[in-house]
Amino acid sequence: MTGRNKPRSAAEQVSDLTAGRLSVYLRCLTTLDAAGVKTISSRSLAERFHLNAAQIRKDLAYFGEFGVRGVGYYVADLKTHLRAILGLEKPVRVGIIGAGNLGRALADYQGFRVEGFHIVALFDTEPNRIGHPSRQGVPVRHVDDFTRMAAAQELDIVVIAVPEPAAQGVVNLAVESGIRAILNFSPGALQVPGGVKLKNVDLTVSLESLSFFLARGEQHVPGET
Amino acid sequence: MTGRNKPRSAAEQVSDLTAGRLSVYLRCLTTLDAAGVKTISSRSLAERFHLNAAQIRKDLAYFGEFGVRGVGYYVADLKTHLRAILGLEKPVRVGIIGAGNLGRALADYQGFRVEGFHIVALFDTEPNRIGHPSRQGVPVRHVDDFTRMAAAQELDIVVIAVPEPAAQGVVNLAVESGIRAILNFSPGALQVPGGVKLKNVDLTVSLESLSFFLARGEQHVPGET
DNA sequence: TTTTGTGAACTAGTTCACAGCT
DNA sequence: AGCTGTGAACTAGTTCACAAAA
Numbered sequence: 001m002t003g004r005n006k007p008r009s010a011a012e013q014v015s016d017l018t019a020g021r022l023s024v025y026l027r028c029l030t031t032l033d034a035a036g037v038k039t040i041s042s043r044s045l046a047e048r049f050h051l052n053a054a055q056i057r058k059d060l061a062y063f064g065e066f067g068v069r070g071v072g073y074y075v076a077d078l079k080t081h082l083r084a085i086l087g088l089e090k091p092v093r094v095g096i097i098g099a100g101n102l103g104r105a106l107a108d109y110q111g112f113r114v115e116g117f118h119i120v121a122l123f124d125t126e127p128n129r130i131g132h133p134s135r136q137g138v139p140v141r142h143v144d145d146f147t148r149m150a151a152a153q154e155l156d157i158v159v160i161a162v163p164e165p166a167a168q169g170v171v172n173l174a175v176e177s178g179i180r181a182i183l184n185f186s187p188g189a190l191q192v193p194g195g196v197k198l199k200n201v202d203l204t205v206s207l208e209s210l211s212f213f214l215a216r217g218e219q220h221v222p223g224e225t
Numbered sequence: 226m227t228g229r230n231k232p233r234s235a236a237e238q239v240s241d242l243t244a245g246r247l248s249v250y251l252r253c254l255t256t257l258d259a260a261g262v263k264t265i266s267s268r269s270l271a272e273r274f275h276l277n278a279a280q281i282r283k284d285l286a287y288f289g290e291f292g293v294r295g296v297g298y299y300v301a302d303l304k305t306h307l308r309a310i311l312g313l314e315k316p317v318r319v320g321i322i323g324a325g326n327l328g329r330a331l332a333d334y335q336g337f338r339v340e341g342f343h344i345v346a347l348f349d350t351e352p353n354r355i356g357h358p359s360r361q362g363v364p365v366r367h368v369d370d371f372t373r374m375a376a377a378q379e380l381d382i383v384v385i386a387v388p389e390p391a392a393q394g395v396v397n398l399a400v401e402s403g404i405r406a407i408l409n410f411s412p413g414a415l416q417v418p419g420g421v422k423l424k425n426v427d428l429t430v431s432l433e434s435l436s437f438f439l440a441r442g443e444q445h446v447p448g449e450t
Numbered sequence: 451t452t453t454t455g456t457g458a459a460c461t462a463g464t465t466c467a468c469a470g471c472t
Numbered sequence: 473a474g475c476t477g478t479g480a481a482c483t484a485g486t487t488c489a490c491a492a493a494a
Binding site (some may be wrong): 451452453454455456457458459460461462463464465466467468469470471472 | 473474475476477478479480481482483484485486487488489490491492493494
Binding site (some may be wrong): 016019020022023026027049050068083084086087088092096101102104105106109111114115117131136156157162164180181182183185187188191195197199201202203204205206207208209210211212213214215216217 | 239241244245247248249251254272275310311312313317319327329331332333334335337339340341342360381382389391405406407408412413414416418424426427428429430431432433434435436437438439440442443
C-alpha cells in the first residue's frame with residue numbers, strides 16, 4: 001500500500017519534463033487534500049486537472065508502486081511520497097543574487113514559502129543596496145557573504161537575477177562555492193560544468209515566442225477547437 | 226540570396242521548441258552583428274553558442290532558404306528575416322495585469338525594450354495602486370481601461386502577474402476582450418479557448434525541479450562530464 | 451468491477467549524412 | 473572546397489491497451 005517496490009537508483013535518468021510534472025501533481029494533490037478528497041484514481045486526477053492518466057501512472061511508477069489497484073491513490077500518502085521525491089521534506093534554502101527590481105520581487109513572492117522554500121537572503125555588490133532589506137524583510141548581503149554561506153553549505157539553490165553581462169561571472173562564483181542547482185533569469189546561455197543543474201527562465205524568449213504565434217496565426221482558422 | 230522559396234503557410238504547425246530557438250538565434254545574430262561579423266555558417270554559429278548546426282538549418286528551412294551554399298548566412302540579412310518571422314518589425318504592445326511586486330519588476334525590466342516590446346501599462350483594481358506609476362514610469366491603470374484598450378486592439382500580449390485565485394478570471398477577461406497571446410506567471414493551469422496561445426512561467430515548478438535534481442543526485446557520480 | 455503498472459505502438463523531436471549548389 | 477537544405481535514421485516522449493491485482 002505504501003509501495004516502495006521498485007525505487008530507481010539516482011543514477012537513472014528521469015527527464016526534466018517528468019520532474020516538472022511531479023511538481024504539478026503535488027500541487028493538484030494539495031488542492032484535493034484541502035478539499036477533503038481521500039483517494040483519487042489517475043483517471044479522475046487527469047480529468048480534473050487536464051492531464052493524461054497513463055502519463056501520471058508512468059511518471060509515478062519511476063519511483064515506486066504508490067497506487068492500489070481497483071482504488072487509485074491515497075491522496076495524503078501520495079502527497080507525502082511526492083514531497084520526499086522532490087526533496088521537500090526539509091526546507092530548501094534559496095539565495096538570490098542581484099537585489100534589483102526582479103530579485104526583490106522574487107524574494108518577496110509568497111508562493112515559494114508555501115512549499116517549503118526558504119529565501120535566506122538577497123546578495124549584491126552595490127553598497128547602497130546592501131543592508132536595505134526587501135519589503136517582506138529578506139536581508140540584502142554582500143556577495144562575499146554568499147561565497148562564505150555557499151561554501152559552508154548553507155544554501156541549496158541560487159537564483160540569478162543580475163544583468164546579462166554579470167551573469168556568467170556570478171554563475172562561476174556559485175559553482176566554485178559548491179552550488180549545484182541554479183535558476184537563471186538573465187538572458188543568454190550560461191555555461192556550467194557537469195553535475196550542476198541549470199534552469200533558465202528567459203523572458204525575452206517567452207515573449208518572442210508569443211509574438212511569433214501572433215505573427216503566424218493572424219488569419220484565424222475557423223474549423224478549430 | 227534573400228531566400229523566399231518555400232514559405233510555409235501559417236496553418237502549418239511549427240513547434241514551440243522551434244519558436245523559442247528562433248528567438249535564441251536572433252539574439253546570437255545581434256551579438257555577431259555588434260561584433261562586426263558579416264557572414265556565419267551554421268557550423269560556426271553552433272560552435273560559438275553551443276547549438277546544433279543541423280537543427281539551426283532545419284529550423285530556418287521552415288521559413289525559406291536564407292543561406293548561401295559554400296558561404297553560410299549573411300548576418301544582417303538573416304537577422305532581418307528572423308525579426309520578420311518573429312513579428313518584431315513593428316513594436317509589440319504589452320499590458321501587464323497585476324501591479325504588485327512582480328508586475329512592477331517586469332514592467333521596469335529593460336531587456337524587453339531592446340527587441341521592440343513596448344510595455345504600455347500595468348493594470349490593477351486596487352485604488353491605492355492606480356495612478357502610481359512604476360519607477361521607470363509605466364502607468365498603472367484600472368482593469369476597466371484594460372478591457373477598453375484590448376477591445377480597441379491597442380494591446381498585443383498580456384502578462385498575468387496576479388495572485389493565483391484571481392488568475393482565471395483575469396484570463397477570461399483578456400480572452401473576451403480579444404487578446405490572443407498570454408504570458409502567465411501565476412501558478413496552476415489556466416484554461417484558454419483554441420486560437421489563444423498561453424505560455425506559463427511557473428516559478429514553483431522550476432524551483433521544485435531543481436530541488437528534485439538535488440534530492441536525486443546527492444551522491445556524486447565521479448565518471449561524469 | 452475498477453484501476454494500477456507496463457510492454458507495445460505511436461508521435462514528436464533531434465541528429466546524421468550526403469546530394470547538390472556556389 | 474565549403475556549406476546549405478533535406479530525406480533517412482535515430483532518440484525521446486506520449487498514449488494505448490491489457491494482464492494482473494485488489
